[in-house]
Amino acid sequence: MKPETVYAYVSRGQLSSRRGPGARGSTFDPKEVQALARRNRREPTPATGANELSVRTRITLIDKDHYYFRGVDAAELALRHSYEEVAEWLWTGVLRPGIHFTPPPEPAGAARLAVRALPEHSGPTDRLRVAAIAAAAADPLRFDLSEQAVIGTARSLIPTLVAALPPLLPTHRDGGPLAGRLWGRLSGRKPDEASLHALDTALALLVDHDLAASTLAVRVAASARAHPYAAVSAGLGVLEGPLHGAASGLAHRMLLEVLDRGTAAPVVAGELRAGRRVPGLGHRVYPGEDPRARALFSLLETMPKAGPALAAARDVVATTARHTDLHANVDLALAVLTVSSSMAAEAGETVFAVARTAGWIAHALEEYEERPMRMRPVGQYTGVRPPQPLPDPAAPPGRHDVPAE
Structure with a gap:
């Protein structure tokens, strides 16, 4: 590298230099040099279709009917370790048994106040998004994008999101595992103990799932060097779509209808007649059974009150299997948990959002090491070709889009 290139990095604030007493040249921090080299490294990427975006990641691998966090079977990890332990592992590569995340008083207080000001009909993602924004406003260090600072933000943001939600148990106390x-x-x-273990495992299973739509939004925000709170807010915005985080709510309502009718056949028929897919079945990346569903169903079988909802879910799978080879996905398993735990239909969306926040932070950490603003695809313009005349205010809408003959 030429000296002028090095000093260009210094002038842009991407590299700091030090000049010792009597020294003729400058010295540079080896860690900063290595970080700069990682950001500027060009590595070959796998060939993809013309309209696909490939992103290098060391976080999650999906292979056949399994998925792995940093090379470790993610389902096995979630069954043996708490959500907080799995999140810490994802961020640092270090397993810290017994770790608990606690919210700082000031950001948590700001988040609670902001959530209380929302209308009663606000959805779970509304509350979490507002809580994230309020917590960011209360954190003057949010613009520090160093690795340790971002991990510290993650450890405080996730419990702050939970603390901002209104409690339903009168005797509920904030303490212990998330x-x-x-x-x-x-x-x-x-x-009971089995129910808490099932919820904790559900959180750990949902921590990350490669580049889902919400995760891609987070990486785009991080590429623009948005702080972690803003990156998480981007993910929450995408998660609110009915095809992503809200899918378990549809499965929840379906199971309630099956339990009410006593059989899945008319419920499944109603979904198909309306032109809808049966909720909780099939997944685009798993030709067979969703490993997250398999792991969570194994725990739900130990929950004393999960029997009826489990039977309803199995009835749905068996009824649908007469015509198509679709397996249960994690949304159906999550719906069994929420139905059997007397939770609202939107509870699964909350579980999904809180869980996935850890994965979003992991992806933001990776993206902060990459070249800034690299997540910039090129649009394929399909409109009329220029030059076109200026629009006529008197012309009907869209008239100026039609080329003159």
């Missing part, structure tokens, strides 16, 4: 604190905001029923 799953226990979240339970008291999703159900008014006191949980």
Whole structure:
């Protein structure tokens, strides 16, 4: 590298230099040089279709009917370790048994106040998005994008999101594992040990799933060097779509109808007659069974009150299997958990959003190491070719888009 190139990096603030007493040249921090080299490294990427965007990641691999976090079987990891332990592993590559995330008082207080000001009909994603924005406003260090600062933000943001949600259990206390604190905001029923373990495992299973739509939005925001709170807000905005985070709510309502009618056949028929896919079945990346559903169903079988909802879910799968080879996905398993725990239909969306925040932070950390603003695809213009005349104010709408003959 030429000296003028090095000093160009210094002038842009991407590299800091030091000049010792009596020294003729400057010295540079080896860690900064290595970080700069990583950002500027050009590595070959796999061939993809003309309209596809490929992103290098070391976080999650999906292979056949399994998925892995940093090379470790993610389902096995979630079954053996808490959500907070899995999140920490995803961010740092270090497993810290017994770690709990606690919210700082000031950001948590700001988030609670902001959420309380929302209308009663506000959805779970509305509350979480507002909580993230309020917590960001209360954190003057949010623009520090160093690795340790971002991980510190993650450890405080996730419990702040949970703390901002209104509690449903009158005797609920904020303390202990995150799953226990979240339970008291999703159900008014006191949980048993098996139910809490199932919720904790559901959170750990949903931490990340490669480049889902919301995760891609987070990486785009991080590429523009948005701070972690803003990157998470971008993910929450995409998650609110009915084809992403809200899918478990559709499965929840379907299971309630099956339980009410006593059989899945008319419910499945109603979904198909309306031209809708049966909720909770099939997944685009798994030709067979969703490993997240498989792991969560194994725990739901140990929950004393999950029997009826489990039977309803199996009835849906068996009824649909007469005509198509679709397996249960994690949305159906999550719906069994929320139905059997006396939670609202939107509870699954909350679980999904809180869980996935850890994965979004992991992807933001990766993106902060890459070249800024690299997530900039080129549009394929399909409109009329210039030059066109200036639009006539008196012409009907769209008239100026029609080329003159």
